Amino acid sequence: xxxxxxxxxxxxxxxxxxxxxxxxxxxxxxxxxxxxxxxxxxxxxxxxxxxxxxxxxxxxxxxxxxxxxxxxxxxxxxxxxxxxxxxxxxxxxxxxxxxxxxxxxxxxxxxxxxxxxxxxxxxxxxxxxxxxxxxxxxxxxxxxxxxxxxxxxxxxxxxxxxxxxxxxxxxxxxxxxxxxxxxxxxxxxxxxxxxxxxxxxxxxxxxxxxxxxxxxxxxxxxxxxxxxxxxxxxxxxxxxxxxxxxxx
Ligand SMILES: Cc1ncc(C[n+]2csc(CCOP(=O)(O)OP(=O)(O)O)c2C)c(N)n1
Ligand code: SF4
Numbered sequence: 001x002x003x004x005x006x007x008x009x010x011x012x013x014x015x016x017x018x019x020x021x022x023x024x025x026x027x028x029x030x031x032x033x034x035x036x037x038x039x040x041x042x043x044x045x046x047x048x049x050x051x052x053x054x055x056x057x058x059x060x061x062x063x064x065x066x067x068x069x070x071x072x073x074x075x076x077x078x079x080x081x082x083x084x085x086x087x088x089x090x091x092x093x094x095x096x097x098x099x100x101x102x103x104x105x106x107x108x109x110x111x112x113x114x115x116x117x118x119x120x121x122x123x124x125x126x127x128x129x130x131x132x133x134x135x136x137x138x139x140x141x142x143x144x145x146x147x148x149x150x151x152x153x154x155x156x157x158x159x160x161x162x163x164x165x166x167x168x169x170x171x172x173x174x175x176x177x178x179x180x181x182x183x184x185x186x187x188x189x190x191x192x193x194x195x196x197x198x199x200x201x202x203x204x205x206x207x208x209x210x211x212x213x214x215x216x217x218x219x220x221x222x223x224x225x226x227x228x229x230x231x232x233x234x235x236x237x238x239x240x241x242x243x244x245x246x247x248x
Contacts, residue, residue, distance in 0.1 A: 008034025010043045012063045019057040023221055025181035025211030025228065026054060026122055030061060032181075032188040033091070033120065036195060037064070042089050047081055049074050051094035051103070053129045055122065058093065072103025079106075079115045089198055090117045096208075097127045100136040100160045107166065107206075114171040114203035118194045121162065121206070123178075123236065124213040132216030136160040139235055144216075159235060163208050167241035173202035176242040180210040182229060186238065193240075193247050202244055210236060 007013070011034045020027045037043050043064050050058045052071035059068045069077045078092040099107050099121040107119065126144055127133040134144040134151060137159050141150040151159075167176045175197040177190045187209060194205035210232050212224040219227055 007031075008038050010034045010037040010046075010062050010064055012060055018061060020054065021213075021215045023212060023214040023224055024054070025124065025209070025213070026057075028181040028184070029120070029122065029187060029209045029211060030058060030093075032184060033093075033191055034062065036188060036192045037062075039192070040195060040199065042195070042199065045087060046089040046091060047078070047085075048091045049078050049081075049093065051092075051098040053095035053098055053127070054124075055093050055095055055098070056129070072098045072101070072106065074098065075103060075106040075110050075117070075119055078117045078119075079110055082115065082117050086116075089195065091195075092117055092119045094119070094121050095128065096121060096123045096125070096135045096137040096162075100162055104136075107162075108169065111166040111170040111174065111176075111204050111206065114173065116198055116201070116203055118198050118205045119207075120191070120194070121208045122211045123162075123208050123232070124211045124216075125232065126213060126216050128213050128216050132213075137162075137236075139231065161236065163206065163239075163241045166206055170206075170242055171203050173197070173204075173244050174242045175202070175205040175240075175244060175247060177206075177240045178208045178210070178236060178238050180228060180233065180238060181212065182225060183238075190240070193243070197244065197247060200246070202246075208236070210238075
C-alpha cells in the first residue's frame with residue numbers, strides 16, 4: 001500500500017478506516033496518539049491496552065502489541081504488565097465509565113502508588129457503547145437514557161473532575177492534564193508529555209480527553225463541536241494539573 005502521511009505509521013493499515021461512528025472524537029485522539037508514538041519511535045516497545053466501551057473498537061487499530069481488557073480493568077492490567085516488564089511503555093486507554101465508575105478504584109490507587117503507566121481517558125459525558133446512559137461525567141441537566149429529564153445533581157451527585165481529583169493524590173513525578181480531541185496541537189502536546197514522563201522513568205501519567213459523541217448526544221457536526229468546545233470545557237477546564245518541572 002502506498003505511504004499515506006495522513007495516518008500514523010503505528011496505525012494498522014489493513015484495518016482502516018477506523019470503526020468509530022462518523023464525527024466521533026475518539027479517532028482524533030487516537031490519531032494524535034499514533035503520531036506521538038511515531039515521533040518518539042517507541043512502537044516496538046509500546047504495549048497498548050483498551051478497556052470495554054467504544055475504546056474496544058481500537059483492539060486492532062495499532063501496529064503494536066495490544067491487550068483488550070474487561071470493563072474498568074485496563075489500568076490494573078497495565079500496572080501488572082509494567083511490573084512484569086519495566087522496559088515496556090504501557091498505555092491504558094478507557095472511557096469515563098471505565099475509569100471513573102467501575103474502575104475508579106484502580107485509577108485512584110495507580111495515582112497514589114505512582115505506577116509508571118500512561119492512562120488516557122475519553123470524557124464523552126456518557127456510557128456510549130451501551131446506548132447513552134448517564135456517566136460520572138454527564139453534565140448537570142444533560143439528558144441521558146437513564147436521566148430522561150437531565151442529570152439531577154441533588155439525586156445523583158455532581159460530575160466528577162478526574163484530573164483535578166487525581167492531581168490531589170498523585171506524587172510529584174506525575175503528569176496529569178485535560179485536553180480536547182478537537183484541539184489537535186494541545187492534545188498532541190499533552191499526550192507527548194504524558195508518554196515522555198513514562199519514558200524518562202518518572203511516575204504516573206494521566207490525560208483526560210474531552211471527546212464528541214454525536215450518536216448519543218443526538219447532535220449534528222456543529223452542535224457536537226459546540227457542546228464539547230463550549231459546554232463541556234466550561235465544566236471541565238483544559239489544563240495541566242500536575243507537571244514535573246522537567247516537562248514544563
Ligand atoms: C463488568 C461489566 N459491566 C458492564 C458492562 C457493560 N458495558 C459495556 S460498555 C459499557 C459502558 C462503557 O462506557 P464508557 O466506559 O464510558 O466508554 P464509552 O463507550 O463511552 O467509550 C458498559 C456498562 C461490561 N461490559 N462489563
Ligand atoms: S457511540 Fe459515541 S463514542 Fe462510541 S463510537 Fe459512536 S460517536 Fe464515538
